[in-house]
Amino acid sequence: MSDAMTGKPALSLGIDIGGTFTDLVLHGPGRERSDTLKVLTTHADPVQGILAGTRRLLEQAGAAPGEVGRVVHATTLFTNALIERKGARTALITTAGFRDLLHIGRERRYELYDLQLRPPEPLVPDRLRFEVPERVKADGTVLVPLDLAELEERAAEAVEMGAESLAILFLHSDLHPQHEAEAVAHLAKHFPELSVTASHGIVREVREYDRGSTATANAYVAPLAERYLARLGSELATLGLQAPLLLMLSNGGLTHVAEARRAPVQLLESGPAAGALAAAFLAGEEEGRLLAFDLGGTTAKLCVVENGEPEVVFGFEAARQARFIEGSGLPIRISTVDLIEIGAGGGSIARRDPIGLLKVGPDSAGSEPGPASYGRGGTQPTVTDANLLLGYLDPASFAGGRLPLDRQAAADAVGRLAASLDISSEAAAWGIHDVATEAMAGAARTHLAERGRDASEFTLVCTGGGGPVHGHHLARKLGIRRMIIPPEAGVASALGMLAAPPRVDKVMSLGQRLDACTASFLASAFGGLEEEARQVLADGGWTGEEVAAGRMVDARCVGQGAHMPVSLPPAPWPMEDEAVRELIRDAFRLAYVARYSRPPPAVPIELVHARVVLRGAKGAAQINAGSGPDATEAAANWRRIVIGGEEHEAAVHRRASLPVGFVATGPALVEEAGSTLVVGPGSRLMVLRSGNILVELN
Incomplete structure (x- = not known):
């Protein structure tokens, strides 16, 4: 793809919205390296953060909007709407006698002896679930014809009660969808403003509960997706970007806007999928078994990558009531990268629990107000605050220097927690880092054990702003001996999805x-x-x-x-x-x-x-985000850091200045705009020709 005006290869713009940061990458085959940017996510209006970041990135890169040939986007917006129950008011119309199907579910308790067990609440409340006379048998015989007059009455009743979206679920529609198709056509004619999702149009699989849960999830986020994607495309056009907008799917591939609007449920895990894809693409073919570890401001994601690709499965559970227990969430039958995600990130809040123990997450300070050190009104201690006090982060260069950190605010927040625990502030900071990393290690052990895998056989690939910070400690907990840290690890998800195929x-x-x-x-x-x-x-x-x-x-x-x-x-x-x-x-x-x-x-x-x-073909045959073989090593600075409760003097390197073949022994820090690599005592780091950093743990 090239720019018709200049004949130069067109640029690709990657945009990944996370819970705390929005990452942007501008890449072109003719450019020496990718330009990257991190900006805080604007939760009230995510498009504003994208627009501000895009303007700044184009200016930083010296590129004109017309040079951009495509925009690739991943977002957690829709899955957050599902988890936080901030989607559209949704109604369900189903076969007579089956209105309680979503409530009954699979008729099993995911924790048999938990007396306070909370089953996943259906997205459609009882008062908005309706029935109509119709019945098609499993062999295709029409037992009861669809009553269109009754259908129209129930839809009118739903609209009168405030429904802006409607899911249709008829018995056996996976095999015989004629009644659902007839209902959609009729409602489109009489209720053109109503968003309608037919279950067979989203997933044609057996089991009415699973199909109905997926269809209602799609209906729940469809109006939000329609408004968001329409506005994003329009606003990007006002900046002069006439390039097609492509969306990252949960399965690690790309789709176009029309398909994303039709079935936005396919995008629920697009953000985490982008991170796994990035790890597979950037780690290099020389690595066989990878454990992709992506840590952002709000969540940590882990994924097994074998034979160069993350495994894709055909369903997952959203909004689980119990983190690791199957059956505690809403079944979503879509193709998705097989990963585990937990509420542990840079913004995860640390606290003293009722019995006096230190707990971290899953609640997060996000970007608004953010960690105490952001200086945006946050007062609760977070993982980022602890990492700053441990010496891992440079307060002046955090997020490329665009978000200076307030060390005193972090010290005050962690100090209050330390006092409540009757320990020193330094011990509290290390405890926060250790407890958060142990949560990630526990998730990794579960993920690997369920697949019959031994962690010691894997190489840990660290991405995200916090992945390189926690990677060394995580690897030690898991018995992993090798780590790969790609260039621009902090924005790796946005970079990696530029290589995704349709x-x-x-x-x-x-x-x-x-x-x-x-x-x-x-x-x-x-x-x-x-x-x-x-x-x-x-x-x-x-x-x-x-x-x-x-x-x-x-x-x-x-x-x-x-x-x-x-x-x-x-x-x-x-x-x-x-x-x-x-x-x-x-x-x-x-x-x-x-x-x-x-x-x-x-x-x-x-x-x-x-x-x-x-x-289809991959989006980019080669991405060079590294320092390149001509980089010249600059003299290292030194900084006091704390690892395992012990103080060390660590050499501090700028990643862009490290040449290929550079070797050093920890304790060391390697800083770049979006992340910092922490290397513990005795471990060895080397810059590979690919631009990746290899860390071999002692």
């Missing part, structure tokens, strides 16, 4: 035993899904480029309740029925052995869903 995931229910499936039936199912996916790519302008198509089935042994994803060989397939069946049987056996370490029982196989994944 991606479309499509799914449909099959509900058939394998021995009853024919080659023509499967070819029709997969072919239809691939055609739908190619149309989404075409609508976004991704035509004429090579597209990789992947096929999968969700399968299980007959009689089992759970199914698992099974990757299948790419097309073309044989056209003989038995040959196709054997192809799927072989793939199922391999997947079963890989998951359960034993062959499957000798029973028939049932195909639950068909899935296709279409991916």
